[in-house]
Amino acid sequence: EAGVVQSPRYKIIEKKQPVAFWCNPISGHNTLYWYLQNLGQGPELLIRYENEEAVDDSQLPKDRFSAERLKGVDSTLKIQPAELGDSAVYLCASSLEAAEAGHEQYFGPGTRLTVT
């Protein structure tokens, strides 16, 4: 079974430029998550989707971050414009159902973003 796929794996951009990350969850997984992970810290949730609906985006900085999950499968996370402090690893995860139901979240390898 293929795992969660993310691309690109690495991205270096100058500040004020836009950037987008793509995620393909495990087939059949209804729930998709985007996390931000700073160096040496645990992942922090940015947004959670149930199918195509964003059900928790309370931690997403909406002035510069946006996300979409068209057709309830693939998802993209965008930053425009990027700031130096956005340098981090952006992780995508998916699960059959939400965490409260006890369903395991499967993580992708992440996209390491460096903003210069």
Added chain:
Amino acid sequence: GENVGLHLPTLSVQEGDNSIINCAYSNSASDYFIWYKQESGKGPQFIIDIRSNMDKRQGQRVTVLLNKTVKHLSLQIAATQPGDSAVYFCAENRAGFQKLVFGTGTRLLVSP
């Protein structure tokens, strides 16, 4: 400063020893806990989970203990191997919020 978070707590053990990694969680209403292993350049990988109505759960070479009185979670790894070297995170699910909150990781270094 920029180095905050780089200085992860580190546990160094010899191959074959048993390892115990500890985690203090913050919310007494959390009802589900997970341990994740994260190797360099990879996403977190599920190891074992436990619900709040249990105090112990065993897997293959791993045991998770939950002490709700002091809000403490531990991961025990038996016969630690070099392949166990990674950063380990505990995560708690806050009841009603359907959101995992990750703790500060612990780096496990296993020497042959």
